[in-house]
Amino acid sequence: MSTKILSKSQGFYDLYERRPGSDQETTHYCPGCGHGILHKMIAEALMDFGVNDNSIIISPVGCSVFAYYYFAAGNFQAAHGRAPAVATGVKRALPESIVISYQGDGDLAAIGGNEILHAANRGEAISVFFVNNAIYGMTGGQMAPTTLIGQKTTTTPYGRTVANEGYPIRMTELISQLQAPVYVERTMMADTKSINTTRKAVRKAIKNQVEKKGFSFVEVLSTCPTGWKVTAPQAEEWVKTTMTQHFPLGVFKDISGDAEPLNLTKDQLPAERIPKAISLPLGDKEKLVYKIPETVSEEIKISGFGGQGVLSLGVWLSEFGMREDLNVSWIPSYGPEMRGGTAHCHVKLSHRPIGSPLVAQPTVLVATNRPSLEKFEQEVVAGGKIFWDNSLIDISPSRSDIVSLPVPATEIANQLGNTKAANVVMLGVITAVSDFLDENIVRRTLPEIFKKKHLLDLNMQAFNKGLEFAASLKQMT
Amino acid sequence: MERQLIKGNEAIVKGAILAGCRAYFGYPITPASEIAQAAALYMPLVGGTFLQAESEVAAINMVYGASGTGQRVMTASSSPGISLKQEGISYIAGAELPGVIVDVMRGGPGLGNIAPEQGDYHQIVKGGGHGNYKNIVLAPNSAQEMCDLTMLAFELADKYRNPAVVLADGFIGQMMEPVVFPDPVKELPEKKWAIKGIPEDKDNLISSIELDPDDLERHNRKLQQKYEIIGKNEVRFQEYETEDAEIILVAFGIVSRLVQSAVDTLREDGVKVGMLRPITLMPFPGHVLEKLAAEERVKLFSVFELNNGQMVEDVRLVVNGDKPVKFYGRMGGNVPTIQEIVDQIKKQMREI
Ligand SMILES: Cc1ncc(C[n+]2csc(CCOP(=O)(O)OP(=O)(O)O)c2C)c(N)n1
Ligand code: SF4
Ligand SMILES: [Mg+2]
16 A cells, blocks of 8 residues: 555644654554554545544544544544444534544454444444454454454464354444444445545545434455455455455445434523423422421331322322421332232331331331231231221231221222222321321322322312211211 | 422432533433433433433443533443443543442342342442542432432542442432432533543543553552542541440441431430441541540441441451451341341340
């Protein structure tokens, strides 16, 4: 390859000051290596499109790990194979920049297979340059996923076999099958003509990005005389005659002409509008007057089948408690506690700070199925209350040192036309017989919980039915 | 400010947005998924990015990229996913990028289960990835702290150009408590080192490679100095009833809540116990423990964790044989009851 091509691009630094040692004029690549030529084409294209100052190059791990010695652009060095993910992060943060992921075959097709496929599949608006030299140049000539069948490398000393290593992977073909990429081409660098084709492909991939067209991918069959242990001219010949047999050249996909420019920029919300956007309480609620005794310190367990709304009932109690200026915590059955198919939650309401959020000895148990009553009855403190749905539970609490409150919550809810309202019926009863809940707070809060009018109407009815039922309970006792 | 009843996991996202975080990259995993879901809900509304990555490996590298541009960015996961992120965390530490990582720990090793554990202490506090680096590690024990410490994580990550991890567990993530959210952070620090795709920062380089041994050693020494400064400036801890305590219980995260209740119970029985809760695990509040160990009245340190005994190693290091250090741990997602802790303390008192 001619030395002219290797003359410095304006898109390169004047002096390669990041390159250690005394030689800061030439690249670190071996003579006859394809990397340097491709670098130069990229740098020139960036200059030509006038985007050099806004470009960011992601260097991979491989011989081109030091691409940042040369490109007078923003430079990132990425972990092996992760350049497309790094490029994604950069491009999402800086949609106006030109972001380039430059990768070798080990980097892109082996360790980074997942990252490139998904960046392509998302249609990240980046340009990817994939240097396929059929070998791991940097680490001493080991097999690459693109190494040809029969090709000897330091880890395929007898030649690559289909039986042991499978076929060389064709990334261009794979990526061209995805819907999002706008431009996918395979070229080579073996002679003046093919270098010109490559130059055009490089320009197109960058132009596409300048025009916000989406994901562009150029695979370049490239020489590694050192890894292949041949001379530079032999290497060029091998690319031309042998590599192209397995890796056909050409444009595999190009829909860039029809692609509409992407709208990538995002409008930042001003700080003062953030709290509302993320649904923070805006402090516009009218304060209610309520009376909660100083002694309140409730430990509540609510348990039933999944779908009975036991977790919601717990959340509501916590919400009311919070609005009564109590300290509250709610925690769902979770992890090993989920064994046995019952869902339950722990609620604590107290004037004192809450230590453990777990309820070991409930002052209140709400049981809406039989397993729950059986499981938790013994935990309840002496004098504690057990609310239980006697429309579903065919036994009664066995203890005499607790207050048993049978509530046909499901039956009442069914009469209202919706079983789901059973937990609100229960809420009504709990509100009526407990000193930790203020009826006004509950009434004021329910419309925030049930935002749809028909649901609110139903649940207000259910709540009132619960209160009524509690009054009849009181008369009975 | 009014309080909001909210899950710890969701409080993290709101705190992050208030701290100016405008990008979230993550992969779903129980019990951290609510973080991704809340980020998906809110990020687009504030002009931010939410992206469900193809893996935790990709997610942390997206953080690397976005953070390198100067943006405040985060990712979150749970233990198995954090194992995958370790590669990227090492690169972030090496390249001296800020980056906030939330670990809502679950049971391990392997797939383990989705129940709360604290088995990631070693992999987060001691490194986890390769090389001589440390994370800043903050351990919340309430929904409020899920918000507050996430915000602090962004501040410290920027201040020290270092990964900052919020080390929570399944319980705090799933728990709902009232949270008071502060006002949004208005001014973010200037980042001259970042690459913003403008001519002025073309000399900047985001990289962790240093070929020359002397250069790499210099870089490593600089990192160690940074950790020392962090150790001087950023230690945070909570003491509970330690003034006259003869027994010091040490616990972090959710366990500290249980231990606090156990302290109350033991005090009712006349046992003089107190609790030290490290809020920062790196830097570790070693000097506080050292001071307590030097007090004549202190007879015993008792460490409670949801793991096989990880933080206890650090407690033993600083107590250095001056006083006995006992350990009690539960694993697999089991959590000790208050009574269990109380009984342990009484047993340990008889043993010394
Ligand atoms: C995680 C990880 N695994 C392995 C390596 C070692 N390694 C460095 S470069 C490389 C292969 C590079 O080959 P390729 O991507 O084809 O680039 P080339 O040198 O051929 O241009 C390997 C395996 C590494 N740096 N990181
Ligand atoms: S080893 Fe191969 S790929 Fe690496 S610089 Fe030399 S010729 Fe180029
Ligand atoms: Mg290669």
